[in-house]
Amino acid sequence: MNSRNWIYAWLMLLPAFVFLIAFTHLPAVTTLIDSFFTTAKGRRPAVFTGLGNYQKMLEDPIFVKAMVNSAIYAAITIPASIALSLAMALLVHRSFRGVSLVRMAFFTPTVLPLIAVANIWLFFYAPGFGLIDQIRLTFGLPSANYVGQPDTALYSVAAVTIWKEAGFFMIFFLAALQTIPLSLREAAAIEGCSRWTFFRRVTLPLIMPTTLFVSVNAVINAFRLVDHVFVMTKGGPDSATMLLLYYIFETGFRFWDTAYAAALTVVLIAILSVVGIGQFFLADRRVHYK
Amino acid sequence: VDLEFYFPVAVGGAAAGTIQSLTEDYMAANPGVKIDAIYTGSYADTTTKAITAVRGGNAPQLIISLSTDMYTFIDEDMIVAWDNYVTADEQKNWIGGFYPAFMANSQTEGKTWGIPFQRSTPVLYWNKEAFAAAGLDPEKGPANWAEMVEMGKKLTVKDASGNVTQWGVHIPSSGFPSWLWTGIVAGNGGLLADDTGKNVTFNSDAAVGALESLVKLSATDGVMAPGILDWGGTPKAFFEGQAAMIWTTTGNLTNVRTNAPFDFGVGFLPGLTQNGAPTGGGNFYLLKGSTDEELQAAADFVKWATAPEQAAKWTIATGYVAPRPDVWETETMKDYVKGFPQALVARDQLDYAVAELSTFEGPKVTQLLNSALESAITGQKPAKEALDGAQAEADAILSAYR
Amino acid sequence: MQTSQAQIQIEHVSRLFGQTAALDDVSVSLSKGDFSVLLGPSGCGKSTLLRLIAGLDRQTGGAIRIGGEDVGDRPPSMRDLSMVFQSYALFPHLSVAENILFGLKVRKVSKAERLARLDLVAAMMGLTPLLARKPSELSGGQQQRVALARAVISERPICLMDEPLSNLDAKLRADMRVELRAIQQKLGLTVVYVTHDQIEAMTMADKIIVMNAGRIEQVGTPEEVYARPATIFTAGFIGTPPMNLFPGRLFAGQDGLPQGVGDAQLIGLRPEDIHIAESGPEADTRGIEYLGADRLVSARLGDTDFIMRAPASAPPPPARFAFGWAQGRESIFDAATGARLTQFDHPTASNPKKDLTHETA
Amino acid sequence: MQTSQAQIQIEHVSRLFGQTAALDDVSVSLSKGDFSVLLGPSGCGKSTLLRLIAGLDRQTGGAIRIGGEDVGDRPPSMRDLSMVFQSYALFPHLSVAENILFGLKVRKVSKAERLARLDLVAAMMGLTPLLARKPSELSGGQQQRVALARAVISERPICLMDEPLSNLDAKLRADMRVELRAIQQKLGLTVVYVTHDQIEAMTMADKIIVMNAGRIEQVGTPEEVYARPATIFTAGFIGTPPMNLFPGRLFAGQDGLPQGVGDAQLIGLRPEDIHIAESGPEADTRGIEYLGADRLVSARLGDTDFIMRAPASAPPPPARFAFGWAQGRESIFDAATGARLTQFDHPTASNPKKDLTHETA
Amino acid sequence: MIGETTFDRILIRGGGALLALIWIAPLAYAVWAAFHPPAFEARFELMAPLTLDNFASAWSQAPFARYFLNTIVLVTMILSAQLVLCTLAAFAFARLEFPGKTFLFTLILMQLLVMPDILLVENYKTMRALGLVDTIIAIGLPYFASGFAIFLLRQTFMTIPKELDEAARVEGCSLLGLLWRVYVPLGKPAMLAFGLVSVSHHWNNFLWPLIITNSVETRPLTVGLSIFATTDSGTEWAVINAATLMTSAPLLLGFLLFQRQFVQSFMRAGIK
């Protein structure tokens, strides 16, 4: 490799980084700084509080609740959406009759705006006249208020997330599956390799780069995907679906307590950095690229 | 003068067109003024956009936003009072001409900060067919809470396997339960906050009693579906025969009128001990950061827009409650009411209306109340405990302002 | 020695790729325990035929039987065969050992047996020191040996090999030839083997199938194919250098040539069957190529170029020499159809069939 | 004929992969316009050396000079060379024509010239009907020809080829040999060529570089390497089959063998230099392999196995025969070091250098 | 497929069909609600009357034609900028060695985490300083450099066979030539996947465009759509769904046409 390469590398990175720094990193640093002040209100300027906002967090029951909810939500949606998306990609990456319809079905979450779709899911979940209840009623089951009960609300919201995420990730798995040379499948077929074994021993290792990509994104999205919470539950009932990001949003853009929101954001980024980025650097070395 | 004006729409798309045409009419009549009316999504989006613009140093002159945002805006120091832009005469006749119930959310510290415009109040709708089927008088809705429960029991229908197919009553509790809640408490003779925006009384006896009654609707009376009931799905539940009586805003009148496959009645919110209802909706605010001349021009536009003819047009187009008695006197309005007498219920109820919960740190404080209500409704906590908790937390927040 | 029981029957098989026919009505039957070699120019359809037998591809016409049964519906794994791919098809993420053991693991062969077989095969292929490496860390030849090992270790009754030795050096290739042939004999495998290397074809094959442009030109033992090519295509394809073809009239009436050979016939003579005679038609030397053991002399007789092989130990030929040939070893073809005219064949004593494999290298 | 100007100089070059040394202190200098062939067993470092010259890999020690300049810092594109990869490295998304023209497009050669050169090269490689296909629709040999065409069309002064003909059939390979050699001569290319095929090495090389386990064993003309292998490794590697090695004592005192040859020496004899004599030590025939033109006879003399090449036209040898050899053609090695003992070399008339390439096939 | 038994097939196809049914349910419902009068929003009767009124009423309530145009300009601009910037960066991360690589890549991953929505106020200030408030370009700027795209493309580029890279370099490709002629074509499946995702994301993005734009000339579709998403007076599923379908239709159609190409094999027999 040429020793001048690093100059080229930096030149190639430069344009992207100009934008990244201007619109992400600098504002993020401002956010970090803000988190050490109180919120400036028109009548009261911001004052430095050091870790005051962070201390406040510890005594904030909604924050604690949001953390617990986020953890549960992540534990459900991450594995489920990865597994499902992979299964869907495997299903549709070769053709059979009706495949375009099935593909289209799996694409829908990507195409339809979550805000609009959330309303539709709200209809599915609606007690009494909702789709699920209509089905339940034909089987003589009692009506259920999925998003209106604290014990089911979080799972109902998580189901929508899985619906959205699986369809989204499927696209990347689909792209990755195409890069597996046909000859490997043939070699395995001759060895009498079952679908499952081939998947586990060949496909899976070979799409590891994508799986890593998807899983890092799944982790991040588990904390990031809250659009439907706005429409479906607004964090309720009784904070049962209060997720960390939704709480940040509420604090920052409903309560206009921007400093506290900044502190919450710092916590969120810290968590994600440890989990998401840590996961990446741990796994990247073990992934087989070629 | 060039003016910018942010407005939200919360009742369906036609409203946006009406506002646009209102501004165009005004500009046609006042060639010196150019108003750029910018549609800014929902109330929440509008607030976000306005505050972002203010913080970004790019504030518009005029916005319509929730009446309950008043303290927030004051706290942000982003609005100016109207008093500087009205003559003494206007002070009396114009500002003084709005329903006091609406002004309750628009004035504090002795100044007027908001001008009522797209205002509403909740009412009770009932399904006349269901009433008839249950052997009730279809022309008479419940006059009070007890009657509502009574009728509700008759209206609750179960199928062979014991599953309810029609509930007696549906009081939505998702999103912003505090609004209807204000009405229930008022109906029990209580108030949630005073007019300084610095004190709340979440756990008054009236409130605790009211909440216990509300919880009982599902828990023991068995007339309402358990859990949090979705606000947006409420009219649908009504149309589908899932609920025989619903509580929702007068803003839904047009919707119900066009979509209900049955005859319906509209009545006051049934009170526990008296009549009571909250007001809601949006006010005009003047934003800081512009010249006096611009603000004066903006104020003049608002005066025109709330004048009887314009306000009547607006009310008819949207279903909002006309904010001034003189609007109801216009010919246009009279014709409208003649064909649609239910529209009068909201107006008449205004006599009993109280201000919607509005305090400093309003959204935060309201959120505390909402959580408390939700936890009681879903059976997580007893009413008293829930409200005591909310009161304590709200006091903690508001003490900073006292 | 060979059972004549047909193990693989190819019946009127065609394979079209769009308009192109990679295989065109091919029929041949391969006996159990036979080592059959597919030989033919690049792109003539050898790999395609192999893939059809393996079930990796589907013929557009005709049928394939294995052990008498039509296997049209059977997936590759149910055909009980192993295969070495021309492109190796190694799993890039698995080590050499894992690549080799892939099939055994899939078939849940016990660990002890796996390891025993691995040791044996790895030693045979000279892969023992490389077992822990990834394919990307191997040289081309090493990769090819891994692919070969993967097929050999499976001990399936049928083994298909697509140019399995093409990237190996001469010495190793010679060793592998012997090894492969020995394994095949020991296990009684039915092998279908694609190669470009005529030495491989000659030394290993029980039967050579010469293909050209999607069709079969000739099927026969190495001796038959070499000594009595059925067509001028085979004559021109087999042998390094291949058979020289002379218009009949050049020799018309010469000694040892049957009556009636003239312009309508072509006379085929192998380079090694031509020599410098005392007398005869004069040929002009045009170039000499050194091959180590031999010299190839390009020369011209009349207006026909030909090549003669002479031992390198003999002095190089002069610029002009008298053309002579080993009489009775000529092949005579119809110039128009290209087909061998068998009526002119001499009754030669058939060459002794090789009876064992030798440590030739 | 050869300019002795060194075009590529490899100076003490090593390449370690972790612990393994793929190249170990290799030095050699390749002259301008020379056709140099790298020959050696699988895994000996040939591809690695080629990649170092191309600049695709970096040596861990030593220096490489091209045209006198150290090219350590130059990327491959600045080394002005073309390369044929052992794995073809065809771009799967481009058609055959686009693959071939890839480099010309990169270098902005005018469209007219591109097309003219494409026509020429495609015709030469027999790719004309395939130009519109994608690599995945080609047979192995066809792919290899595309890779070759891509290198040939670039007309760079240096061309590196890694087994460019290994997947071609014998006839095509023979044609390509001639073509490649002709192109090389015409354009005065400096070619470094890796092959396993000894015929290629013998017929094309100006210089053969024999490698073994990351080291160079011998550098010389084909004649030198064949007739006078410098080490027993080369002796045992070159030739198909390679040189037979006999312990000196077997012949000690025999006619024609220099004095002083005994147990400390090994005597090398090529299979074609052994024949059935009237009298001499008795050898036992152990097997016969038919190769078409010849027969390879495996036999045993004393306890040494050896191979003798006999023309297929002669009758097969009897079970026992008298061992004879072409005297003066033996090579004598030190049994301990494996090095050739040049003091025993006969002053042979050097073989005539081939002066033109022939249409041998 | 090779090695598939009938049992497999039934199991897989059956499971797949069920999955597909669930996944398409929202879309199916949207179609149902959009084409029927509101009375049938929750009543699924075969003979329900069909209507286009919902579309008509949705279309009449906002200048959708203009919004369509704005959105198309917006997503085209964002996607092109993203592809250029992110491909360059991803290539540097995938195949070049340079000091600070790990650190810079961490910054990229950081961008995945930092939600642009949270930085609204800061970004608004920046746009105002640049004088870009109420322009289409301002909607796009913060998204031009996408950590997501860089990460995805890096992962893809790293799986491209080294031999192809080497062959191109020997043929004289400069770094950019290499990127353009080898990595971009071979990374096409991933780029298509990203394009798909980027287009639909920005097609549907709402909050930032709402905040940074003020006029009909700059606003994207979602703002028009949001008129219907309000919940203050009950959800009008029929009109919402008509509007949703109307605005998503181009995407849906695009994907239907596209999917064949998208799943067509690109690299079947890459190298030996």
Ligand SMILES: Nc1ncnc2c1ncn2[C@@H]1O[C@H](COP(=O)(O)OP(=O)(O)OP(=O)(O)O)[C@@H](O)[C@H]1O
């Ligand atoms: N990336 C690598 N990591 C570790 N070892 C390697 C790597 N590449 C090559 N080797 C080893 O280096 C040695 C030389 O490899 P090279 O590819 O040069 O062999 P070669 O002479 O070209 O062989 P062949 O004729 O089989 O292609 C081999 O033993 C090989 O296993």
Ligand SMILES: Nc1ncnc2c1ncn2[C@@H]1O[C@H](COP(=O)(O)OP(=O)(O)OP(=O)(O)O)[C@@H](O)[C@H]1O
């Ligand atoms: N997928 C395909 N699409 C179109 N043509 C194809 C395809 N695969 C192979 N062919 C063509 O079919 C013919 C036979 O190919 P095949 O691979 O069987 O040749 P082969 O005899 O194995 O050649 P080689 O010795 O060069 O490997 C060739 O002309 C090839 O170009």
Ligand SMILES: [Mg+2]
């Ligand atoms: Mg082939």
Ligand SMILES: [Mg+2]
């Ligand atoms: Mg090699």
